[in-house]
Each structure stands twice: as C-alpha cells, then as structure tokens.
Amino acid sequence: MTAPLLQLRQITKSFGGAPALRGVDFDLQAGEVHALLGENGAGKSTLIKIVTGAHQPDGGTLALAGREIRALAPATAHQLGIACIYQQPALFPDLTVAENIALRLESGPGLRRINWPARHARAAHLLTRIGAQISPAQEVRTLSMPGQQLVEIACALGAGARIVIMDEPTAALTQEEQQRLYAIVHDLRRSGIGVIYISHRLEEIFALADRVTVLRDGASVGTHPVAALNETELIRMMVGRELAPIAAPSAAPPGAVVLSVRGLGCTASGVRDVTFDLRAGEILALAGLVGAGRTELARILFGLTPADSGSITLHGEQVALRSPAAAVAQGIAYVPEDRRRHGIILELPVAHNITLALHRRIFPGTWLRLAAERALALGFIRDLAVKCSSPDTAGGNLSGGNQQKVALARWLATQPRVLMLDEPTQGVDVGAKVEIHRIIRQLARDGLAVLLLSSDLPEVLAMADRIGVMRGGTLAAILPGAAEARTVMAAALGRTEQGAA
Amino acid sequence: MNRYFREFSVAGALAVLLVALAIFAPGFYQPQPLLSLATREAPTLVVAGGMALVIICRQIDISVGSLFSVCSVGAGLLAARHWPLALVLPAAVGLGATLGAVNGLLVAGLRLPSIVVTLAMMVTLRQGLNLVRQGRFVDLPEGLQWFGLSQPAGQWLLVLAALALLTALAWGMRHLAVGRFVYAIGSDAEAARLAGLRPRWGTFLVFVLLGALTGLAALMNVVQSPQVQPLSGSGLELKVIAAVVVGGVAISGGRGNLWGAFAGLLLLACIAPALTHLRVEAYWEKAIQGAIILLAVVADGIRSRRPAR
Numbered sequence: 001m002t003a004p005l006l007q008l009r010q011i012t013k014s015f016g017g018a019p020a021l022r023g024v025d026f027d028l029q030a031g032e033v034h035a036l037l038g039e040n041g042a043g044k045s046t047l048i049k050i051v052t053g054a055h056q057p058d059g060g061t062l063a064l065a066g067r068e069i070r071a072l073a074p075a076t077a078h079q080l081g082i083a084c085i086y087q088q089p090a091l092f093p094d095l096t097v098a099e100n101i102a103l104r105l106e107s108g109p110g111l112r113r114i115n116w117p118a119r120h121a122r123a124a125h126l127l128t129r130i131g132a133q134i135s136p137a138q139e140v141r142t143l144s145m146p147g148q149q150l151v152e153i154a155c156a157l158g159a160g161a162r163i164v165i166m167d168e169p170t171a172a173l174t175q176e177e178q179q180r181l182y183a184i185v186h187d188l189r190r191s192g193i194g195v196i197y198i199s200h201r202l203e204e205i206f207a208l209a210d211r212v213t214v215l216r217d218g219a220s221v222g223t224h225p226v227a228a229l230n231e232t233e234l235i236r237m238m239v240g241r242e243l244a245p246i247a248a249p250s251a252a253p254p255g256a257v258v259l260s261v262r263g264l265g266c267t268a269s270g271v272r273d274v275t276f277d278l279r280a281g282e283i284l285a286l287a288g289l290v291g292a293g294r295t296e297l298a299r300i301l302f303g304l305t306p307a308d309s310g311s312i313t314l315h316g317e318q319v320a321l322r323s324p325a326a327a328v329a330q331g332i333a334y335v336p337e338d339r340r341r342h343g344i345i346l347e348l349p350v351a352h353n354i355t356l357a358l359h360r361r362i363f364p365g366t367w368l369r370l371a372a373e374r375a376l377a378l379g380f381i382r383d384l385a386v387k388c389s390s391p392d393t394a395g396g397n398l399s400g401g402n403q404q405k406v407a408l409a410r411w412l413a414t415q416p417r418v419l420m421l422d423e424p425t426q427g428v429d430v431g432a433k434v435e436i437h438r439i440i441r442q443l444a445r446d447g448l449a450v451l452l453l454s455s456d457l458p459e460v461l462a463m464a465d466r467i468g469v470m471r472g473g474t475l476a477a478i479l480p481g482a483a484e485a486r487t488v489m490a491a492a493l494g495r496t497e498q499g500a501a
Numbered sequence: 502m503n504r505y506f507r508e509f510s511v512a513g514a515l516a517v518l519l520v521a522l523a524i525f526a527p528g529f530y531q532p533q534p535l536l537s538l539a540t541r542e543a544p545t546l547v548v549a550g551g552m553a554l555v556i557i558c559r560q561i562d563i564s565v566g567s568l569f570s571v572c573s574v575g576a577g578l579l580a581a582r583h584w585p586l587a588l589v590l591p592a593a594v595g596l597g598a599t600l601g602a603v604n605g606l607l608v609a610g611l612r613l614p615s616i617v618v619t620l621a622m623m624v625t626l627r628q629g630l631n632l633v634r635q636g637r638f639v640d641l642p643e644g645l646q647w648f649g650l651s652q653p654a655g656q657w658l659l660v661l662a663a664l665a666l667l668t669a670l671a672w673g674m675r676h677l678a679v680g681r682f683v684y685a686i687g688s689d690a691e692a693a694r695l696a697g698l699r700p701r702w703g704t705f706l707v708f709v710l711l712g713a714l715t716g717l718a719a720l721m722n723v724v725q726s727p728q729v730q731p732l733s734g735s736g737l738e739l740k741v742i743a744a745v746v747v748g749g750v751a752i753s754g755g756r757g758n759l760w761g762a763f764a765g766l767l768l769l770a771c772i773a774p775a776l777t778h779l780r781v782e783a784y785w786e787k788a789i790q791g792a793i794i795l796l797a798v799v800a801d802g803i804r805s806r807r808p809a810r
Contacts, residue, residue: 359678
C-alpha cells in the first residue's frame with residue numbers, strides 16, 4: 001500500500017493553556033473523500049488550520065506522501081498541493097474571474113507583462129474542467145455564492161492541488177447547487193485527489209464520504225468507513241457520554257410569562273417563524289449549530305435588525321423593537337458575542353462601561369454624579385468579583401472573563417426584565433466560567449428571565465431549564481432541561497431520534 | 502496621572518517655552534501685546550473646542566475655515582443693515598449650526614466619510630462666497646467694534662467668553678451623559694449602539710455644535726475690526742486640527758480632552774511671537790509648528806501601539 005497523501009500523528013495544540021487538540025491521528029488517501037465531523041469547538045477548524053499551515057502544532061508529526069514536513073507555512077502548504085475552500089469564498093469581488101485565478105496561480109515579478117489571452121485561456125480551461133458555466137471575463141461580484149465556490153475549486157485544481165479541504169461548502173447552497181457540487185467532489189475523487197470534507201449534514205456524509213473521523217473535545221473518537229455506520233451511531237460518537245451537570249437547575253417553579261414571541265421572522269437575517277415563551281426565573285437556552293440563527297434571533301429581540309413578521313409581547317403588552325435604544329427602554333438587555341469588540345468599550349474606564357446603558361435612569365436629565373457612579377461600579381465589582389485595580393482601569397486592560405463580567409454588570413445595572421447572553425463563557429478560563437454560571441443561576445433565582453445562547457452543549461445541558469434548538473433560522477424544537485445530549489444534537493442536526501429517547 | 506500623561510506633556514512643553522522666554526526674551530511678557538495675542542486666538546479656541554468633540558467622535562471637519570468666512574460675511578452684512586447685536590449673534594450661530602447640520606446629515610444620515618463631505622462643503626462655501634461677494638469687504642457700522650466698549654474691555658470680554666465656553670464644554674464632556682456618549686461613539690460606534698446609544702444621532706449633534714461654535718467664533722472675530730475680510734477663515738481648519746491633535750486628542754477617536762486641545766493651541770500660538778522675541782527669522786514658524794505636529798502624531802502612534810489589546 002502506498003503512503004497516504006496526508007498523515008497526521010498525535011497532533012496537539014493549545015491556545016493560551018486551553019487544549020484545542022489532544023493527540024489527534026488523521027490520514028487521507030489519494031482518491032478518497034474523508035469526512036471530518038464534530039460538535040462546535042471539537043477541534044475541526046484547528047485541525048484544518050494545521051494542515052493549511054495557518055497554525056503550527058505544539059506536538060506530533062505531519063507527513064505528506066510519506067515525507068515528514070516540519071514548520072509548514074501557508075505558502076509552503078500551497079506549493080505542496082494543499083488547497084482549502086472555505087464556506088465564504090475569499091475572492092476579490094471587483095476583479096474578473098480570470099484575474100482572481102491568475103492572482104493565485106501566476107507568479108513572477110510585479111512589472112512583468114501580462115499575457116491576457118493565456119490568462120483567459122487558462123481560466124476557461126479550469127472552469128470547463130469542473131463543468132462551470134462561468135465566463136472568465138465576468139466580475140466576481142456578479143457571481144452567486146456557489147459560483148464563487150466553483151472559482152475557488154478551479155483555483156485549487158489549477159494550483160495542482162492533491163489535497164482539497166472543503167469547510168461546510170454546502171451551508172449556503174440550494175438543493176440543486178448541492179447536487180452539482182457533489183458531482184464535482186466525485187470528479188475530484190476519481191482523478192486521484194484526496195478530499196477532506198467538513199459538514200454538519202449527516203446525509204451528505206453518507207452520500208459523499210468514504211471514511212469519517214469524529215472529533216470530540218479535541219480528540220479523535222475514531223475513524224470508520226462510512227458504510228459501517230448509521231446515523232444514530234454517528235451522533236452518539238459526536239456527543240459521547242453525558243457530562244456531569246455544572247450547576248443544579250433551579251428547583252423553584254418559573255413565574256409568569258415575561259417575553260412571548262409569536263411567528264417572529266426577519267428576511268434580512270434569515271430568521272423565520274420563531275415562537276416561544278420565556279418566564280420569570282427561567283433560563284431558556286438556545287442551542288444549535290453555528291449559523292443556525294441564534295445570534296440573529298437575539299439581534300431581532302434587541303432591535304438591531306428589526307423583525308418584519310410576527311409579534312413580540314413583553315408582560316402582556318405588544319412591543320415594537322425598532323432600535324437597541326427602544327429595546328433597552330423596554331427592559332431588554334443583550335450581552336453580545338465577541339465581547340472584545342462589542343461587549344465593552346475598551347478605552348472607557350470600567351465604571352463608565354458599567355453605567356453606559358443606564359444614564360437616563362440614574363442621572364435623569366442632569367449631570368452625572370461621579371461619586372454615585374463610582375459607588376455603583378464598586379458595588380458590581382464586588383458582587384461579581386471583577387478583578388481590576390480600580391473602577392478607573394480601562395476596560396481593555398482586563399482579562400476576558402472580567403470583561404465579560406463588566407459587560408454583564410452594565411446590563412444588570414439597567415435592572416432588565418429579560419437578559420440575553422450570547423456565548424457568555426466563550427474564551428474565558430475555567431474558573432471564570434464556573435463563576436459566570438453561578439451568577440447566571442443566581443440571577444434566574446432572583447426572578448430574571450434569561451435567554452442563554454450557547455454553542456457549548458455541556459453548558460446548555462447544565463444551565464437550562466428548557467432548551468430551544470435552532471436549525472436553519474427557526475426554532476426547531478423545545479426540549480426539557482433534562483434532555484440528553486444526543487437528543488439535543490439530533491434536533492440540531494435535523495435528525496429524528498431513532499430509539500434514542 | 503498616567504491617563505493624562507499626554508496632556509501634561511503638552512502643558513510641560515508650553516511651560517518650558519514660557520520659562521525660556523522669561524529668561525531669554527523677557528520682552529515677550531508685556532501686557533498689551535499678550536492681551537492682543539489672546540484676543541486674536543479667542544475665536545480659534547472656540548472652534549478648537551468644537552473640533553475636539555468632532556475628532557473625539559472619530560470624525561473630522563475641514564470645512565470650518567470656509568464656514569467661518571461665510572458666517573463672518575453674513576454677520577457683517579446683517580450688522581451693516583443696522584441689525585442689533587442681539588439679533589446678529591443668534592443669526593451667526595444659527596447660520597453656522599445650519600451648515601454644520603448639513604455636514605452632520607450627510608455624514609451620519611448617509612454614512613459618508615466626513616473628510617470627503619466636509620471637503621466638498623469647504624470648496625462649495627469658499628467658491629460660493631467668492632462668486633457672490635467678488636472679494637468685497639463689508640464695512641461695519643461704528644458701534645459694533647468691541648461691542649461698543651473700550652478696546653481693552655472688549656478684548657477682555659472676548660478672551661473671558663472663550664475661556665468660559667471652553668470650561669463649559671470641558672465640564673460637559675466629563676459631567677454630562679452626552680459627553681460620555683461622544684467618547685463611547687468615537688471608541689467604537691457599534692459597541693455604543695449595542696449599549697443602547699444612538700451613534701448616528703450623536704455624530705450629527707457634534708457637527709451641529711461645531712457649526713454653531715464656528716458661527717459664534719466668526720462673530721467674535723468680526724467685532725475685532727472695522728471691516729469684514731471675505732477670507733478671514735482661510736487656513737483656520739488646519740490651525741484648529743493641529744491644535745487639537747497636538748493637545749493629545751487621538752485622531753482615531755475616543756481619547757483626549759479639551760484642556761489638552763487648549764494647551765496645544767497655546768503652544769502653537771506662542772511660537773510666532775516667541776520667534777520674534779528670540780530674534781529668529783519668522784520663516785521658521787511653520788517649520789517648527791510642523792515639527793511639533795509631527796512629534797505629537799508620532800507620540801500618539803507609539804502610545805497606541807504599546808498597550809496589549
């Protein structure tokens with residue numbers, strides 16, 4: 001048997017002390033489609049970035065066609081025939097298809113004379129090879145998403161790629177476009193190229209892949225021929241054993257309905273027909289895969305992308321949330337994802353960050369009372385155990401977990417009726433995570449209605465009183481908080497359970 | 502202390518200059534010329550206060566010079582028709598605020614880049630003024646100069662008014678919620694929006710405020726002479742932006758304060774008389790001002806790169 005195209009052995013990688021990969025083995029044969037499967041955060045992207053040279057592994061070996069490669073850089077990976085097609089194609093929209101392809105493939109001094117006919121001929125040849133009906137003279141901005149993906153694939157072929165990585169290529173495609181892409185994947189395989197295929201859609205894996213490797217918590221659960229597995233087994237591999245609950249769910253029965261959403265939708269952000277009730281003292285977790293529409297739903301409820309259908313009722317009163325200012329006035333608080341950019345303002349002191357959303361309430365119409373502001377800030381710093389030298393410390397000087405607490409404090413200070421938390425523990429260390437979970441639980445016990453958006457399944461299972469599962473822009477299911485991990489995963493993937501209840 | 506390091510370093514540079522003058526050219530410290538210098542710079546200080554707000558809000562307005570000229574001529578024409586000062590003053594401020602609102606509407610409403618919008622405004626106003634007035638001066642009625650007061654009294658009035666305005670603005674930036682909002686919007690408009698603020702509204706308002714202050718400054722300049730020059734505001738935008746930047750207001754928004762801009766303006770304004778008294782050729786003035794601006798920008802560049810973020 002010839003050496004595999006790509007062989008990874010015992011790859012390890014950590015980011016700031018948190019292990020992302022813990023000794024992963026993976027191999028890819030020529031003429032094979034090898035699917036890579038795993039929950040959000042299982043380590044798929046990290047593994048791909050190691051293969052494309054974007055990240056260097058901390059340990060383990062990487063061999064291409066039997067030859068061990070050390071210190072793989074992106075440019076080297078490109079030369080060695082590794083190409084990656086991302087979900088969002090990275091092309092230059094104002095240049096033509098031929099120019100985009102040439103940018104990737106042509107080399108030479110900056111002042112060389114361009115042979116335009118040859119450039120167009122090569123682009124046309126590559127596009128024909130994958131059966132794409134695209135003119136090389138077309139500007140990329142005029143192409144649809146799948147059209148742009150085809151240009152990316154043409155680039156990969158033109159570069160003589162032996163290994164093609166596809167990262168959720170069908171996520172944005174229609175049924176028909178998917179079928180065309182499958183045909184191209186089959187063609188690639190027939191011509192001896194190895195394809196690493198990442199997807200959340202189980203049916204795709206069964207239709208396309210020869211083998212599948214499942215990652216979980218940064219480790220490989222196993223590599224199996226697809227023919228030897230069924231869907232239930234795959235889901236079980238992805239989820240694994242139940243994790244012990246982090247915090248006990250609340251014992252108290254939830255109170256009155258605070259927020260009631262009926263048939264909510266927004267065409268622009270792809271959310272449609274969402275219906276649920278949220279009660280005082282309840283934590284409703286929203287689970288789902290990346291891109292399922294959780295953040296988009298929160299943005300509607302916060303007035304960032306106002307709804308164009310359905311209704312929102314707060315305490316029995318129908319409200320229109322056309323702007324964040326309106327949502328704040330109605331007592332809705334939203335601690336956004338990506339707090340380093342949006343959760344707090346890095347240049348403002350901690351105290352100013354905490355009072356930023358409630359000026360109208362505590363300083364109505366007049367000047368700021370700096371002493372009162374400081375006292376308020378000190379109170380939150382103590383209650384939430386924010387580690388900072390003083391309320392005057394700039395927000396940017398705090399650690400991730402403490403920034404998150406400041407973002408949380410800002411919204412708690414507004415005394416909201418509904419608190420939405422988007423990935424509250426993403427990127428914070430374990431200690432801060434436990435503390436944030438404790439704070440959220442305490443808030444719910446005090447009667448706040450909490451909507452918790454999280455990709456972290458153990459977090460959802462541990463914290464939620466009920467679990468809403470989003471899929472394809474809508475709320476696909478509402479499960480009890482005691483649901484099993486695989487039930488949630490099955491709902492997120494769009495599979496009905498098969499005797500797994 | 503560290504937080505205001507930049508402001509203190511400008512004030513320190515100014516102090517060094519003043520001490521050097523006291524030692525090497527004590528002739529600089531004569532009450533009458535100093536009062537005249539302060540009076541000349543009083544309108545500039547008022548515009549600089551507004552400009553600091555616009556720059557803290559991560560925008561810029563290069564049309565203030567043309568706006569200043571238009572408001573000067575407008576105020577002069579009204580005064581020449583024997584409007585009382587009590588009407589000319591609100592008219593000048595209102596004209597400035599209206600033109601500032603046009604800038605603000607284009608920048609905040611249509612989300613156009615402020616440098617292009619205000620460049621267009623600058624050229625349009627300047628050429629429009631040339632076309633309408635053909636470079637003619639406006640002769641002012643007798644009683645308008647120095648508000649009809651004696652010259653020293655008028656000068657003190659202007660200087661104190663400018664300082665009072667600056668103090669009010671500086672107080673507002675620290676003690677009013679809207680001041681805080683300007684910093685928040687300039688630091689990160691999207692984060693400010695997610696905090697429930699209205700960044701576009703805030704951006705619009707700082708442009709209106711700068712326009713109004715420019716109108717007021719124009720009037721403060723008009724009352725200093727018996728005639729209105731049609732080009733009285735040319736070059737004002739550069740002077741004002743330089744003062745604000747030298748004073749430690751970050752051109753990238755969100756950082757700086759008005760007292761820094763005040764120190765920056767004083768530093769730049771003292772260069773020319775200092776050179777005269779130190780018997781250095783006046784040609785060096787622009788070169789030295791340029792070097793100070795460059796130094797300030799380099800210092801900001803180094804400072805903003807240092808903190809780990």
